Amino acid sequence: MAAESMSLLGLEKTSLRQQALAALRRAIPTGELPPGTHLVETELSETLRISRGTLREAMRQLQQEGLISAGARGRLSVRHLDAKEIRDIFAVRAALESLAARQLCALQDRAEVIAALRAALDEMERAAQAGLEERIEADLEFHRTLCRLTGNETLLHSWQSLEGNIRMSIMFAGLERAVKNMSVQRHSEIVDAIETGDASRVSDAITAHMDGAAAVLVA
Incomplete structure (x- = not known):
């Protein structure tokens, strides 16, 4: 007892x-x-x-x-982040998520991976009609899923170690600018690139995504 x-x-x-x-x-x-x-x-x-x-x-x-x-x-x-810290965070995110996407591109059968990513996009679409908290969590879950699907635990852990900083970047920018980075269409372009299996295309898509996101946050 x-x-x-x-x-x-x-x-x-x-x-x-x-x-x-x-x-x-x-x-x-x-x-x-x-x-x-x-x-x-x-x-x-x-x-x-x-x-x-x-x-x-x-x-x-x-x-x-x-x-x-x-x-x-x-x-x-x-904590308070400055503009340089945010650019650095998103540069590291770009490297980690590009690695994740290239590993997914190398899979012979990507059907399950694409289905899981599109399900994450659907959740982002649903969250867009809900509150800010739901939008933040759905956006983070998409990127977390991208890393988790690789099966590379070190990569996933490295991404998760940045999660607090990613949340803080939202406060730096203000909610209006942060929400601009939660566009389903922008994330859909990453999934489309992975579906092609073209590692170069997907790396370019993620780098553009992260560069654009950082620029919006520090503008």
Whole structure:
């Protein structure tokens, strides 16, 4: 009985941490917690109705993701990106996603890959009629799926390590400009290029996509 209780408590704690992470990941890109905001443990733990220990676990994860950073005396605040950092992030994304797309082009049978990517496009189309949070998540899921379909875990992990920075770039630009980068048509061009199996064409498509996205964000 004691072991079962401990297991259940562990699950509950994990669930609370995940819920806190989800709430904070929403609050930062949408501007509820704008760049530079100091994160006060007592206030946040009361707002989220979780213990300070659970909150600290969530905050450590957010630091690793690049959404928050430590300043003087270790005080945590919402991170602020500058234009150079955004260009650098999207240059690395272009390299990673070009590698992913070239690996998909090399597959003899790409039918399942194309079906999965088109399903991700359909979800982006649906999310376009929903709120900003849904649009952000659908856009990220498309690119995450592109990397995941390669079966290359190192590539996927490398992409996921940039995810917090990608979310922060939305706050830098403002919501109106960020939404321009969530066009289904622009993403559909990448899928069309992969379907042809032409590695050179797909690399060009992704580089153009990322260069264009960075330009919109820092304009």
